Amino acid sequence: MIKNMEMDRERLREVLTLSRIGLPEEKYQEVLDRVNEILRMCDKMQELAGEDVPPFEWDVKKAPARRRDEPVKWDGRDAFLAQAPVRDGDFFRVPRIIALEDEEE
Numbered sequence: 001m002i003k004n005m006e007m008d009r010e011r012l013r014e015v016l017t018l019s020r021i022g023l024p025e026e027k028y029q030e031v032l033d034r035v036n037e038i039l040r041m042c043d044k045m046q047e048l049a050g051e052d053v054p055p056f057e058w059d060v061k062k063a064p065a066r067r068r069d070e071p072v073k074w075d076g077r078d079a080f081l082a083q084a085p086v087r088d089g090d091f092f093r094v095p096r097i098i099a100l101e102d103e104e105e
Helices: 009-019 025-047 077-082
Strands: none
Touching: 009 025
16 A cells, blocks of 8 residues: 655656646646645545445446447438548548657657
8 A cells, every 4th residue: 555645846747748738837836735635635545444344336226227229320420520620531630649749750
């Protein structure tokens, strides 16, 4: 079990970069304080005794009614694809999200 979790500025910068979230430098401390408060709350929750708590069970009889899963032919594909800003055959062409700016596609 991990205890006393804490995030520092460098780790926050790494997470923001991987998440592609732009954050001004002056907001780092505010976000860091919030994240660390959440991590402290998680630490407190790990201290709770949960051994005697029964697992959650889903009552299938009380579950909401479900519709039948039947295939339906949809004729709107071509009209939908015609709205794509960039198209590659039958697919949308989208920018790569994971690559960093200095990497080539």
